[in-house]
Amino acid sequence: MRNDQLAELGQQLRVDAVRAADAAGSGHPTSSMSAADLAAVLLAHHLRYDFDQPDHPGNDRLIFSKGHASPLLYALYRVAGAIDDEELLSFRRLDSRLEGHPTPRLPWVDVATGSLGQGLPVGVGMALAGKRLDQIPYRVWVLAGDSEMAEGSVWEAVEHAAYEHLDNLTLIIDVNRLGQRGPTRHGWDLEAYARRLGAFGWHTIEIDGHDVVAVDAALKEAGSTVGQPTAIIARTRKGRGVAEVEDREGMHGKPLPDAAAAIEELGGPRFIRVDVHKPPAAKVLHTALGGPLSLPAFEVGESVATRTAFGKALAALGSARSDVVALDGEVGDSTRTEYFAKVHPSRFFECYIAEQELVGTAVGMQARGYVPYASTFAAFLTRAHDFIRMAAVSRAAINLVGSHAGVAIGQDGPSQMGLEDLAMFRALHGSTVLYPCDANQTARLVAAMAELPGVSYLRTSRGNMPVIYGPDEEFPVGGSKVLRSSDRDRVTVVAGGVTVHEAVRAADLLGQEGIDVRIVDLYSVKPADAVTLQEAADATGCLLTVEDHRPEGGIGDAVAEAFTDGRPMPRLVRLGVRNMPGSATPEEQLHMSGIDAESIAAAVRLLVEQAVVR
Known part of the structure; x- marks a missing residue:
């Protein structure tokens, strides 16, 4: 495409962004207009993508981290022939695939974006998969806004990408100076961004983002840079091309006041089509599975920590499945992912103390067809909650494992105790929450997670616990075990x-x-075994839940929800961690929190005597 044609294509993208937002009566056209020339050159000259085969392993990946610029993304799809004009104008309607921020309802969208600061961490995961796992020379292009460069998650990703020498990753920063409520921190100071990125080890290129020749040269330079990720820092103007809104505050997230006049000023609608370059032939390396699954077996009566059983089971699963990868937040000796790392070093990824990047990398890798298990202390996964929430929006299949849960970890004290994790994961759409009590149960659940959709969470414990189930026992997700009856x-x-x-x-x-x-082991906290719970309530008339977790959102609430179908609610008493723990032995911690054997027995005595429990 000639330079004048590229400029015309940029104008078409602007017009379509204005039209889409005007049809919807909402949206972010001005944020789309600033990046239109960047997107036009990328699509026409540099992106390698087969829109008829979105699952082609050689496709480049394009992530709109500034997901509010979705009108621009959808305008690109129209240029590529993936959608027609009628669908473009269905933007933000109830029955439309073109949501306000992109989601994988569209086959060309790998992950949901819109919560700013997440596109680059996910892009790092995709680039890592391409470089170290797939070994396919696809490129990962991430379009980010200047406002989101204030997010800490971006800098976790920046450091990780440089550390891993991800020269297949290009970050394009649309520096349009204006955020939602006014100017950004650095405005048009491109050098401010370049200094910071350069200090982390990135190759940086500063350009005028509306000069298609400069954009083309920068994208070409990014593609030829070896050993470093590249950041193209582009100076643009928000609302470019329409005098009424260009570089004006107060226009963020609003349709243009006079869309017809704006379209006329931009030169009217165009219908340019681009035959996007197809990717080269590529072969997926992880389609062939390994040998049969041989999970570790533990003898009844042994004393084994569930975190140890997790590590051994994950290593075994990795031997049976070449698509399984493990990630850790620099605590692999505690979470026990070190077992996997020793057996499968090429599929182990150390993400260090960067939990947002840990989860973002997992999301990126699952988008490339891998089955990730990402681990850290249960307490620290709370730092990544927004990434986990967005993973659910992305329909991502990821497995998260939180160790050192509850007061039972002992002397380390409350900063290390996961006491809110069950609630956090239960609240996610489509999630699965598993909490094993012994080694064989853990091993079986680790294997089961590999086949589950959505976000799955396994809660493991630090201390050794008796093995009470045989290695051949089955533990279906959604089930429970009645230990005494x-x-x-x-x-x-x-x-x-x-x-x-x-x-x-x-x-x-x-x-x-x-x-x-009667004792029910509710190892599947979500989905919970409502039938068994209801039968137990009918038989005994009273349920007592006890959990090493805050009372809100955990096992107690999961049990209560089993009786929300209109049937009579049984008498229900809940024991949980209501105090603020300090440092003490595990036994002392359980007793002080009122969830040890003595406390359970005391609560039962009160219940059978019909005493009032307050």
Whole structure:
């Protein structure tokens, strides 16, 4: 395409952004207009993508981190012939695939964007997959806005990309000077961005983002740079081409006041089509699986930490499946991903203490067809909650593992205790939440996660716990195990993880007093086994939940939800961590929080005597 044609294509993209937002009565046309020339040159000359085969392994990846500029992305799709004009104008309608911010409802969108600061971390995951796993020379292009460069997650990704020498990754920063409420921190000071990125080890190029010749040269230079990721820092003007809105504050996120006049000023609608360059032939390396799955087996009566069982099971799963990858937040010796790293070093990724990048990398890798298991302490996954939330919006299949959960970790104190993680993960759309209590159960659940859709979470414990299930026991997701049951049961104790063992000990104490209790191991917290819980309620009339977690959002709430179908609610008492823990032994911590065997037995005694529990 000649330079004058590229400029015309940029104008077409602007017009289409204005038209789409005007048809919807909402949207971000001005943010789209600033990046139109950048997008035009990229699509026409540099992107290698087969829109008829979005799953082609050689396709470049294009991430609009500034997802609010979705009108520009959809205008690009019209240019490529992926959508027609009628669909473009369905922007933001209830029945439209063209949402306000892009999601994978569209086959050409790998991940949902719109929560700023996430595109580059995910792009790092895709670029890592291309360079170290796929070994396919596709490029990852990330279009970011200057406002989101204030996000800490961006700089986690910047450092990680430079450390990994991701020369297949290009960040294009649309420096249009204006954010939502006014000027950005650095305005048009391109050198300010260049200094920071250069300090991390990036190759930087500063350009006028409306000069198509300069844009073309910069994209070409990015493609030829070796050993470094490249950042193209482009000076642009928000609302470019329409005098009424160009570089004016107060126009963010609004349709243009006079769309017809703006379209006329931009030269009217165009219908340029571009035959986007097809990717070269490529072969996926991980289609062939390894050998049969041989999970580790633990003898009943052994004392094994569930985190240890997780590590060994993950290593075994990696031997059976070449698409399984492991990521860790620099605590692999504690989470036990080190077992995987020793056996499968090429598929282990150290993300260091950067939990947002950890999850972003996992999301990027699953978009390339891998099955990621990302691990850190349960408490630290809270830092990445927005990334996890957006993973659910992306329909991403990722497996997250939080170790060192609850007060049972002991002397390290409350800063290290995951006490809110079950609630966080249960609240996610389409999520699965698993909480094993012994080693064989853990191994089975680790394997099951590889086949689950959406975000899956496995909660593991630090301390050794008795193995109570045989290695051939089955643990279907959505199920539970009834450990004690009789016709004389007066209370059902529902527990998970470490509290299952406390419940067993409490049952032994109570049995000596002639008080029989039923014990349900609710290893699948979401989905929970409503049928078993309802049957237990019918049989005993009273449920007592006990969990090493805050009372809000965990096992107690999961049990309560099993009775929201209109049936009578049984008597329900919940034990959880209501205090602020300090440093103490695990045994002392459980007792101080009122969730040890003695506390469970005391609560049952009160219940069977019909005492009021406050």
